Amino acid sequence: MNDDKEATFSERNCSTEFQSPQQMDWLRIQDSLKRQLITEDDFKWRLPPKINEREKEGSNCEILLKYVGGVDLSFSKEDSSIACGALVVLDFQTLKVVYEDSSIVRLHIPYLPGFLAFREAPVLLELLDKMKKNAHPFYPQLLMVDGNGLLHPRGFGLACHIGVLADLPTVGVGKNLHHVDGLTQSRVREIRQAADSPENVLPLIGDSGCTWGAAIQSSQGSLKPIFISVGHRVSLATAIETVKMTCRFRVPEPIRQADIRSRERLRNHQ
């Protein structure tokens, strides 16, 4: 009669019956913001040509990607409501930090899977806004976010949320898989086995046939993949490319630096 699998998926992701009033508001906000989401390349810069690669012809774009941002939050171990949000900007070529700012805040909103943005985005947007207001010359041309973009139950994770509200190209990077559309860790293992060659980029295609992102083995030495997905105004291909080009270790350098510096500032504070 009816397909159990379809029903289960649809109910888990779209039902409002078992949501709190607060969460119903959040669902509406995510749905509304999602209408502004752009999942293709939409920016004026281009990637610096790789070494040993010829310049593409017809690329009449003069602006190179130079300023890549990264954002992350760290939490106090004593008081889990105290957090430090950090924004860093790196030179895309040298991976040197050219800008750093952070803010210690008290969070009143709990972490709920699927609603991470309502907890973490406000601090990070404020850090971005401060930079923009000052017309800072190092304002990022692309932002990497510690959290998913499209790889999210409703296709609108933290990276999309920040991207739309800041009107900035963003890439989502998850260190753990958020199970969506039949994509589980065991499913990812199956995809890896099925790859004809030992690919280090695995497309994450769910039961529905939709591509939610990609799992990549970002550096030799760590078997555990990271999960890349489109945030805003960036294609999946560009998202993967930029992450690969900024990975000195498992996590791309902009996010890693934001993580290190937010944690450091939290320790030195009290």
Add this chain to the structure above:
DNA sequence: GCGACAG
């Protein structure tokens, strides 16, 4: 019914 569930 139980488990899973970004950070």
Add this chain to the structure above:
DNA sequence: ATCTTGTCGC
């Protein structure tokens, strides 16, 4: 997210 020591390797 956070709790945690040493250890192996470039």
